[in-house]
Amino acid sequence: MTGTPAVEVRSVRMVYGSGPSATFALDDVGLTVEPGRFVALIGPSGCGKSTLLRLVAGLEQPERGDIRVHGVTPAEACAAKLIGLVPQSPALLPWMSVLRNVTLPQKVNRRAAARRARIAGLTGRQPPAAGPDMRELLRRAGLGDVARKLPGQLSGGMRQRVAIVRAFGLRPDVLVMDEPFSALDEFTRESLQDQLLDLWEESETTVLFVTHSVTEAVRLADTVVVMASGPGRIVEGIEVDLPRPRRGQLLGERRFHAYEDLIRDRLRRAWHHDAA
Numbered sequence: 001m002t003g004t005p006a007v008e009v010r011s012v013r014m015v016y017g018s019g020p021s022a023t024f025a026l027d028d029v030g031l032t033v034e035p036g037r038f039v040a041l042i043g044p045s046g047c048g049k050s051t052l053l054r055l056v057a058g059l060e061q062p063e064r065g066d067i068r069v070h071g072v073t074p075a076e077a078c079a080a081k082l083i084g085l086v087p088q089s090p091a092l093l094p095w096m097s098v099l100r101n102v103t104l105p106q107k108v109n110r111r112a113a114a115r116r117a118r119i120a121g122l123t124g125r126q127p128p129a130a131g132p133d134m135r136e137l138l139r140r141a142g143l144g145d146v147a148r149k150l151p152g153q154l155s156g157g158m159r160q161r162v163a164i165v166r167a168f169g170l171r172p173d174v175l176v177m178d179e180p181f182s183a184l185d186e187f188t189r190e191s192l193q194d195q196l197l198d199l200w201e202e203s204e205t206t207v208l209f210v211t212h213s214v215t216e217a218v219r220l221a222d223t224v225v226v227m228a229s230g231p232g233r234i235v236e237g238i239e240v241d242l243p244r245p246r247r248g249q250l251l252g253e254r255r256f257h258a259y260e261d262l263i264r265d266r267l268r269r270a271w272h273h274d275a276a
């Protein structure tokens with residue numbers, strides 16, 4: 001018997017605008033993500049990756065179709081604090097220190113816990129244990145020295161790292177991340193990829209992760225979902241059957257490059273189809 005999927009998207013259409021200027025950001029999109037899976041979404045600019053994340057996170061409503069998170073609507077999942085979102089640009093509270101920004105959402109409210117208890121699709125999943133040590137997470141993200149500073153005193157990349165640490169601290173059941181590492185230098189990016197994988201492995205969180213980097217997708221994901229635009233749609237889901245942890249020597253091996261080549265080929269096809 002299979003349980004309730006962590007994320008289920010069925011026949012979703014999302015249109016912006018109307019008449020001749022309408023944009024079909026997504027059309028007939030279906031995606032099922034089992035609990036604990038790491039899914040990367042990749043595709044040409046404008047193919048609807050962010051739109052799909054926003055729909056799953058309950059920030060927008062689809063024009064058609066249905067979305068469920070652990071069997072309930074995104075709005076219900078948000079109210080029970082099942083979903084953590086790291087947007088493309090960090091939304092921090094400017095008047096609070098870095099430390100307060102990351103610890104504030106940890107204070108799980110009782111109403112959310114009660115709502116969580118009523119969600120049958122979570123059967124078997126433990127509620128998040130006591131939150132992690134946020135000072136330690138900040139330190140590991142290279143932010144130990146700026147814990148008392150205000151967001152306005154940090155660089156853009158540092159602010160993004162704060163937003164990522166904050167999402168980690170929530171221990172969400174479903175973590176939705178929109179190109180979270182794109183603005184970071186390579187060293188910080190790899191360090192945060194490792195932290196994300198550690199968190200994912202220990203908490204059995206389900207991750208939906210948008211990236212433009214083929215290497216990042218192969219390094220992180222169980223499944224790489226390739227999308228195309230005009231209208232935005234899913235063209236293929238590629239299972240990445242490589243051992244974990246995926247670091248060091250493995251990244252230079254032929255089997256790793258074979259997945260990169262396969263995904264690049266599918267992206268090229270999606271791009272040519274769009275351009276045709």
Ligand SMILES: Nc1ncnc2c1ncn2[C@@H]1O[C@H](COP(=O)(O)OP(=O)(O)OP(=O)(O)O)[C@@H](O)[C@H]1O
Nearest residue numbers: 016017023025044045046047048049050051052232
């Ligand atoms: N609020 C909006 N109003 C109008 N059109 C929008 C809106 N948000 C997105 N779109 C359009 O919907 C389509 C999909 O946008 P979306 O941001 O989801 O794509 P994306 O794949 O995430 O792109 P990128 O890789 O460039 O971030 C695009 O054509 C975009 O212009």
